[in-house]
Amino acid sequence: MNTKIGIIMGSQSDWETMRHTVKVLEQLGIDHEVKVVSAHRTPDLLFEYAENAHSRGLQVIIAGAGGAAHLPGMTAAKTRLPVIGVPVQSKALNGMDSLLSIAQMPGGIPVASMAIGKAGATNAALFAAAILAIEDAQVATALDQFRARQTAKVLADDDPRAG
Ligand code: RP5
Numbered sequence: 001m002n003t004k005i006g007i008i009m010g011s012q013s014d015w016e017t018m019r020h021t022v023k024v025l026e027q028l029g030i031d032h033e034v035k036v037v038s039a040h041r042t043p044d045l046l047f048e049y050a051e052n053a054h055s056r057g058l059q060v061i062i063a064g065a066g067g068a069a070h071l072p073g074m075t076a077a078k079t080r081l082p083v084i085g086v087p088v089q090s091k092a093l094n095g096m097d098s099l100l101s102i103a104q105m106p107g108g109i110p111v112a113s114m115a116i117g118k119a120g121a122t123n124a125a126l127f128a129a130a131i132l133a134i135e136d137a138q139v140a141t142a143l144d145q146f147r148a149r150q151t152a153k154v155l156a157d158d159d160p161r162a163g
Pocket residue numbers: 009010011012013014038064065066067088
């Protein structure tokens with residue numbers, strides 16, 4: 001089976017955030033690949049990755065970056081595959097810079113921006129799964145089961161004093 005989800009991040013330092021994306025995809029049993037690709041440190045690699053993503057069989061790209069986070073936008077500029085951006089929580093501005101860099105794409109080249117940090121990384125995996133689930137019954141079932149487990153856990157632990 002072809003790998004359908006590509007996860008890229010601007011730096012090794014983004015892994016602490018992006019490992020949450022990988023963790024959810026593993027829970028869902030969805031095959032994926034992970035790579036450090038920097039828009040400003042390895043621009044040629046970014047172009048090559050984005051240009052070849054579709055022909056290699058990828059269907060969704062998840063791109064995590066922090067600070068002047070142009071990785072998701074530049075990736076989206078070079079492929080028509082859906083790109084999901086994860087704003088990594090930067091040290092200087094707590095991720096507001098990352099969020100605005102990713103969310104404020106000018107009209108014409110969209111990037112789906114998630115929340116800052118762990119929540120965004122988690123939701124990026126779930127959003128990518130939801131896209132694949134449109135055509136893939138196995139992914140749809142895995143996603144439904146994930147959500148059902150989450151609901152059951154909240155219902156079972158409904159007294160906050162016990163937590
Ligand atoms: C961005 O710069 C990366 O996505 C990372 O979040 C940020 C800092 O990178 P390092 O200086 O830690 O490598 O390109």
